[in-house]
Amino acid sequence: MTDTSADMAAVKKAIADGHGEAVKRLQDWIALPTIAAEKRNTPAGAEYMAKLATDAGFENVEVVPTSGVPGVFGTMDVGAPKTLAVYFMYDVKQFDPKEWSSPPLEAKIIDRAGKGKVMIGRGAVNQKGPEATFLAALHALKKAGRKPPVNLVLICEGEEEIASPHFSEIVRKPNVLEALHKCVGVMIPSADQDTSGAVVIELGAKGVMELELVSSGEKWGRGPLKDLHSSNKAAVDSPAWHLVEALKTLVTPDGNKPTVDGWYENVKPLTQHQKDLIAAATAKTNEKEEMAALGVSHWIDDLPFEKAMERLAAEPTINIEGLVSGYTGPGGKTILPGRAVAKIDCRLVPDMTLEEAHRKLRAHLDKRGFQDIEVNVTGGYDPTQTDENSLFIRAQVETYKKLGIPVSFSARSAGSWPGVNFTGAPVSLPAGDYGTGYGTGAHAPDEYFVIESSDPKIMGMDQAAYAFIAYMQQIAEMS
Amino acid sequence: MRSFEFDADRRSVLMGGAAAATLMMSDGVAWATDDMADLKKAIADGHDAAVKRLQDWIAHYSIAAEKINLQEGAEYMKQLALDAGFQHAEVVPTGGSPGVYATYDAGAPKTLGIYFMYDVKQFDPKEWTSPPLEGRLVDKPGFGKVCVGRGATNQKGPETAFLAALYAMKKAGRKLPVNLVLVCEGEEEIGSPHFHQMVQRPDILASLQKCVGVIIPMNCQGPTGNVSINLGAKGVMELELVSSGEKWGRGPLKDLHSSYKAAVDSPAWHLIEALATLVSPDGNTVVVEGWNEHVVPLTQHQKDLIAAATRIKNEQVEMKMMGVSHWIDDLPYEKAMERLAAAPTINIEGLVSGYTGPGGKTILPGRAVAKIDCRLVPNQTVEDLQAKLRAHLKKHGFGDIEVNVGGAYNPTQTDENSALIRAETAAYKIYGAPASLNVRLAGSWPGVVFTGPPVNRPAGQFGVGYGTGAHAPDEFFLIESTNPKIAGMDDATFIYAQLLYQVAAA
Numbered sequence: 001m002t003d004t005s006a007d008m009a010a011v012k013k014a015i016a017d018g019h020g021e022a023v024k025r026l027q028d029w030i031a032l033p034t035i036a037a038e039k040r041n042t043p044a045g046a047e048y049m050a051k052l053a054t055d056a057g058f059e060n061v062e063v064v065p066t067s068g069v070p071g072v073f074g075t076m077d078v079g080a081p082k083t084l085a086v087y088f089m090y091d092v093k094q095f096d097p098k099e100w101s102s103p104p105l106e107a108k109i110i111d112r113a114g115k116g117k118v119m120i121g122r123g124a125v126n127q128k129g130p131e132a133t134f135l136a137a138l139h140a141l142k143k144a145g146r147k148p149p150v151n152l153v154l155i156c157e158g159e160e161e162i163a164s165p166h167f168s169e170i171v172r173k174p175n176v177l178e179a180l181h182k183c184v185g186v187m188i189p190s191a192d193q194d195t196s197g198a199v200v201i202e203l204g205a206k207g208v209m210e211l212e213l214v215s216s217g218e219k220w221g222r223g224p225l226k227d228l229h230s231s232n233k234a235a236v237d238s239p240a241w242h243l244v245e246a247l248k249t250l251v252t253p254d255g256n257k258p259t260v261d262g263w264y265e266n267v268k269p270l271t272q273h274q275k276d277l278i279a280a281a282t283a284k285t286n287e288k289e290e291m292a293a294l295g296v297s298h299w300i301d302d303l304p305f306e307k308a309m310e311r312l313a314a315e316p317t318i319n320i321e322g323l324v325s326g327y328t329g330p331g332g333k334t335i336l337p338g339r340a341v342a343k344i345d346c347r348l349v350p351d352m353t354l355e356e357a358h359r360k361l362r363a364h365l366d367k368r369g370f371q372d373i374e375v376n377v378t379g380g381y382d383p384t385q386t387d388e389n390s391l392f393i394r395a396q397v398e399t400y401k402k403l404g405i406p407v408s409f410s411a412r413s414a415g416s417w418p419g420v421n422f423t424g425a426p427v428s429l430p431a432g433d434y435g436t437g438y439g440t441g442a443h444a445p446d447e448y449f450v451i452e453s454s455d456p457k458i459m460g461m462d463q464a465a466y467a468f469i470a471y472m473q474q475i476a477e478m479s
Numbered sequence: 480m481r482s483f484e485f486d487a488d489r490r491s492v493l494m495g496g497a498a499a500a501t502l503m504m505s506d507g508v509a510w511a512t513d514d515m516a517d518l519k520k521a522i523a524d525g526h527d528a529a530v531k532r533l534q535d536w537i538a539h540y541s542i543a544a545e546k547i548n549l550q551e552g553a554e555y556m557k558q559l560a561l562d563a564g565f566q567h568a569e570v571v572p573t574g575g576s577p578g579v580y581a582t583y584d585a586g587a588p589k590t591l592g593i594y595f596m597y598d599v600k601q602f603d604p605k606e607w608t609s610p611p612l613e614g615r616l617v618d619k620p621g622f623g624k625v626c627v628g629r630g631a632t633n634q635k636g637p638e639t640a641f642l643a644a645l646y647a648m649k650k651a652g653r654k655l656p657v658n659l660v661l662v663c664e665g666e667e668e669i670g671s672p673h674f675h676q677m678v679q680r681p682d683i684l685a686s687l688q689k690c691v692g693v694i695i696p697m698n699c700q701g702p703t704g705n706v707s708i709n710l711g712a713k714g715v716m717e718l719e720l721v722s723s724g725e726k727w728g729r730g731p732l733k734d735l736h737s738s739y740k741a742a743v744d745s746p747a748w749h750l751i752e753a754l755a756t757l758v759s760p761d762g763n764t765v766v767v768e769g770w771n772e773h774v775v776p777l778t779q780h781q782k783d784l785i786a787a788a789t790r791i792k793n794e795q796v797e798m799k800m801m802g803v804s805h806w807i808d809d810l811p812y813e814k815a816m817e818r819l820a821a822a823p824t825i826n827i828e829g830l831v832s833g834y835t836g837p838g839g840k841t842i843l844p845g846r847a848v849a850k851i852d853c854r855l856v857p858n859q860t861v862e863d864l865q866a867k868l869r870a871h872l873k874k875h876g877f878g879d880i881e882v883n884v885g886g887a888y889n890p891t892q893t894d895e896n897s898a899l900i901r902a903e904t905a906a907y908k909i910y911g912a913p914a915s916l917n918v919r920l921a922g923s924w925p926g927v928v929f930t931g932p933p934v935n936r937p938a939g940q941f942g943v944g945y946g947t948g949a950h951a952p953d954e955f956f957l958i959e960s961t962n963p964k965i966a967g968m969d970d971a972t973f974i975y976a977q978l979l980y981q982v983a984a985a
Contacts, residue, residue: 206738210839217802225802230852231713231922233826235806235819240827241754241762248755255748295724295732295845299742312742319740320747321839323847326829332717332850332885334922335828338802343839345737378839415738415841 007146011469014140015462022136022461023119023451025052027107029128030121034091036069036159046070049090049156056138058154064173066166069158073176076138076152082475083151085183085429087422088131089160092123099445109451115438116454120446125439127160129449130189130464133437137465149469149476153179155186163379164418171427184475185392185430186422191437191449191464197457198406200281201396202432204385207348208416209357210321214374215243216339221372223338227326230334240325240340246370247342250318250361256300258318258346260364266351270314273388274411278313281408282306313412317347346380347416354380384419384431385412392430395474402474403459403467405436434471437464518976521647522969529643529968530626530958532559534614536635537628541598543576543666549598553577556597556663563645565661571680573673576665580683583645585655590686591982592660592693592929592936595638596667599630606952616958622945623961627953632946634667636956637696640944640968644975656983660686662693670886671925678934691982692899692937693929696975698944698956704964706912707788708903709939711892712920714855714927716864717828721881722750723846728879730845734833737841747832747847753877754849757825757868763807765825765853767871773858777821780895781918785820788915789813820919824854854923861887891926891938892919899937902981909981910974912943912966941978944971 029052034045046063049072053061058074069091095104100120102108107121119129141148155176157167171177180186192199217223222237252259270278287305291297299308321344326337346357354377362375386393388409400407422431436459441447453460459467536559541552553570560568560581568581576598602611607627609615614628626636648655662683664674677683687693699706724730729744759766777785794812798804806815828851833844853864865884872880893900895916907914929938943966948954960967966974 208841210841212839222805223803228801228803229922230824230826230828231854231920232801232803232819233824234822234854234921235810235815236801236803237805237807238762238827240830241758244751244754244827245760245762247748247751251748253752255745255752294735294739294743296730296735296739296743298729298744300744303742308742312739315741317737317740319737319843320745320751320832320847321737321842322833322835322844323747323830324835325827327850328829328831328835332719332828332852334715334717334852336826337829340827340830343834345839345841347738347741413738414741415736 010144011140011146012466014144015136015465018136018140018143019462022132022139022465023109025135026119026128026132027121029132030107030123031105033105033122034069034158035094036091036162037094039069042069042158045090045158046072049088049158050074052135053154053156056135057142058152064170064176066169068166071158071167071170072154072156073170073173074154075179076148076154078147078151080148080150080476082184083153083182084472084475085153085155085180085186086134087186087188088154088156089127089158090156091158091161092128093126093161093443095122095445101446104447112448114455115450115458116460117452118439118448118450120448122447124447124449125191126442126447127189129439129461130191130435130437133435133461133464134189134468136461137468140465141469149472153183155180164421165379167418167421171421177426180427180429183429185386185390185432186427187434188432189468190433190435191439192433192435193405193438193458195438197455198408199400199436200408200410201393202410202413203388203393204350204411205383205413205419206416207352207354207381207383207420209346209348209354209377209380211344211346211375211377213243213246213342213344214339214376215239215246215372216374218338219372219374224336226338227335228338230336233336236336238336240337242370243325243340243342243373246365246368246373247320249364249368258316260318260360261367262360263316263357266356267316268350270310270411274313275310277409277411278309279306281410282309284408312414314349316349316352319345319347321345347414348383349412350383350385353382381416381418382420382424384417384423386419386423386430386432390430391475391478393432395471395478396434398478399467399471399474403436403470435464436467437461515973517651518647518653519973521651522643522972525643525646525650526969529639529646529972530616532642533626533631533636533639533956534628536639537614537630538612540612540629541576541665542601543598543669544601549576549665552597552665553579556595557581559642560661563642564649565659571677571683573676575673578665578674578677579661579663580677581661582686583655583659583661585658587655587657587983589983590658590660590690591979592662592687592690593641594693594695594929595661595663596634596665597663598665598668599635600633600668600950602629602952608953619955621962622957622965623967624959625955626958627955629954631954631956632698633949633954634697636946636968637698637942637944637971640942640971641696641975643968643972644979647972648976656980657691660690662687671928675928678928684933687929687934687936690936691902691985692893692897694899694939694941694978697940697942698946698971699940700912700943700945700965702945702965704912704962706907706943707915707917708900709917709920710895710900711857711918712890712922712924712926714859714861714888714890715923716853716855716861716887717885718851718853719881719883719885720750720753720849720851721846721883722746722753722879723881725845726879726881731843733845734842735845737843740843743843745843747844749877750832750847750849750880753872753875753880754827756871756875756877765823767825767867768874769867770823770864773860773863774823775857777817777918781820782817784916784918785816786813788917789816819921821856823856823859826852826854828852854921855890856919857890857892860889888923888925889927889931891924891930893926893930893937893939897937898982898985899939902978902985903939903941905981905985906974906978909977910943910970942971943974944968
């Protein structure tokens with residue numbers, strides 16, 4: 001396909017003509033929520049996803065069984081030189097209809113002041129809205145008699161909201177992996193504009209390891225097996241104190257730097273370029289507003305804003321998510337608890353790995369006499385990083401610019417997403433969000449996605465559909 | 480005064496091995512002397528009336544936490560005292576539930592103080608197999624006829640047995656060998672917040688100061704009939720240590736997404752670091768500056784008493800009951816029991832911060848709380864330790880951590896050679912249940928209200944008999960015992976009368 005304004009006009013008209021259908025498609029999809037944690041609508045959600053893919057023009061669409069909720073795989077070979085992989089999640093987060101002002105499965109369209117017409121429903125922005133927008137782009141191309149500018153590979157999962165425990169099974173299926181290896185990158189359709197209309201491209205994210213440290217009389221062989229009357233503390237050891245002492249060895253006395261043996265061995269410092277990106281992003285952000293939003297009055301070590309943001313991107317962390325031991329109700333209760341638990345998350349930076357962090361934490365505790373303390377890892381994955389100079393990213397920047405959208409880079413998100421499923425072995429591709437438009441309320445009541453924008457800086461669903469086509473076109477044209 | 484920690488069900492655990500060099504009652508109840516035959520007959524004749532008196536009292540319940548029947552309960556208590564022969568009884572207003580003060584002047588040279596509580600713990604009738612306010616008599620296999628009701632053993636049963644002794648003395652035409660001072664409160668079950676107001680009223684204080692000592696009538700026998708005299712108990716200070724972004728001025732005010740840990744301080748880590756400064760690395764020895772300054776070590780005699788008590792206990796049985804396989808530092812049993820009695824403690828009762836449900840949640844909590852109890856030994860005081868804890872935290876950079884003290888009171892200790900203890904020992908012996916001396920409970924009860932200033936008298940629980948279920952459904956008090964090792968209500972009544980004579984003689 002060659003990019004002429006006449007072609008593009010025809011595509012835009014097809015998008016507009018298909019608007020009603022696209023909205024209806026999204027509403028119907030929202031009406032069928034798949035919730036992995038509750039095993040709700042599995043495998044119905046996968047079959048529905050497969051039909052959505054087939055209807056949009058994907059071929060060889062298959063439901064891919066996993067040990068958990070099935071995935072979906074399909075391809076669209078248009079004979080183009082380049083191929084783009086697209087990731088979909090078809091599951092959504094749990095919801096309580098009582099908390100919603102509009103029924104979460106009805107996907108009603110309402111007017112929202114300052115935004116325009118928005119669709120309210122579970123999954124509206126996370127992630128069915130942007131995904132349905134991408135599908136709308138494919139329908140429009142077909143209607144306009146156009147082929148996509150690139151070949152497509154579609155991989156979908158139904159367990160994103162429970163941290164993708166079986167996604168690796170999908171990408172490692174031989175035909176899936178073979179198809180992925182031909183791709184320039186993996187795009188996650190998203191509504192990525194902020195309220196000012198700008199987009200930040202994340203080049204990476206930390207990995208994470210969530211775990212529980214459990215100290216118990218049972219495993220320790222000291223202290224009580226069950227809660228004991230606290231008067232016995234004078235003669236009996238305490239698993240709770242044992243946990244406190246073990247925790248204390250994990251970080252510096254200010255609680256801010258991991259001191260686990262070898263924790264920093266594979267930590268790559270930020271490059272000067274990454275620091276420059278952070279400095280540029282920081283310069284545009286109001287520190288006071290940011291602090292107020294976080295409920296924070298000082299950064300660690302009273303760092304200046306830019307240094308604090310560098311630290312945010314650069315440092316691995318060991319954080320206490322929660323502490324539970326003994327009596328946790330109001331007032332007190334005179335017991336010596338038989339068990340104490342610290343819920344921990346560790347953020348991992350390149351080139352740390354989950355396996356390495358787990359191994360080193362275990363060895364550290366063992367070496368200091370805490371062999372008995374259980375390290376129960378409940379989830380996690382390695383950090384992800386995508387090359388700023390990859391075609392996948394350069395095409396995004398160029399497309400946003402052409403669309404008139406302010407764009408900047410985030411060197412690395414301090415939060416985590418399992419992009420390593422794509423950026424790590426065996427897939428090893430650039431990966432990340434792409435997309436325009438706006439929505440909010442992921443995981444919360446009254447989640448919405450903007451269908452028709454009344455804000456000229458924010459794109460509605462039709463413009464966002466066009467932005468997907470523009471991106472594919474850009475990939476096709478760039479070298 | 481009966482602390483929430485001190486009931487028959489938990490006694491053996493509380494006392495640990497140091498409890499009881501107990502000599503079992505031989506051949507059931509051995510009446511002491513034949514010249515008590517008239518008194519024994521009077522007790523037996525009064526049995527039904529005493530049981531009825533207990534049942535009526537159980538029906539007239541008072542609950543301080545719910546402000547139920549407090550004035551009525553005090554008036555009822557006053558009438559019970561007058562009916563039992565106290566010449567003077569009055570309801571004493573306090574900042575909370577009223578108390579009752581009564582005196583019985585027998586013209587005797589000596590005076591004994593008696594503590595009563597007239598309030599009871601809350602109850603849910605649905606959980607009971609017998610209506611909790613009926614005081615119904617039922618057969619309990621292995622024990623005999625018991626009275627089931629709220630307050631039956633905690634504490635109206637033993638108190639009624641004490642009153643029955645006074646009735647029996649009158650009926651037998653006997654003059655009381657000692658004068659009595661009775662102090663009653665209606666807030667024991669909420670931690671006695673106003674009782675000190677009563678004992679410090681000048682006339683009440685003056686009459687208490689004249690007493691040989693103060694007894695708390697209680698079913699002190701365990702299920703095997705063993706009984707011991709507690710010479711002391713540790714004090715306790717319960718508190719919460721609270722670390723928060725709000726007070727610290729660092730970290731988040733509320734829970735924040737955990738990814739921010741790389742740029743934001745953590746109140747939870749702050750608490751962990753603070754906690755770690757309080758005890759030795761093994762968690763067993765308090766290292767707060769000056770904590771042990773006023774600790775009085777055990778005397779050789781106290782160690783000997785503990786050694787004697789330990790020798791007749793079975794360490795393996797004791798450990799198994801506690802769910803414990805090693806004492807601190809792998810101490811031998813006797814040394815562990817010495818440590819139990821001697822060492823002050825800082826214990827973590829509970830930890831609460833951030834996400835406490837199943838699995839994880841990626842937050843950086845804005846607040847973390849450690850629930851702590853400290854056990855105090857003589858001569859540590861709550862006031863001193865609280866000041867030292869705060870000073871310690873401040874010195875180590877944790878001045879922001881809140882120290883919210885809940886219930887607290889000082890240790891209590893009564894001299895083994897005091898007249899009260901000698902009289903109690905003699906009474907148990909004559910009764911046929913020689914008691915062991917327990918140097919110090921590792922648990923706590925607020926005896927310091929009597930043993931500490933301004934009253935400064937010996938004090939402790941006294942009595943035989945059995946009951947259980949304090950604070951629980953189906954609480955009961957043994958009325959007629961089928962177990963030769965355990966006293967029924969009449970025997971329990973008799974030993975109170977016997978104690979009056981022994982106090983007079985001591």
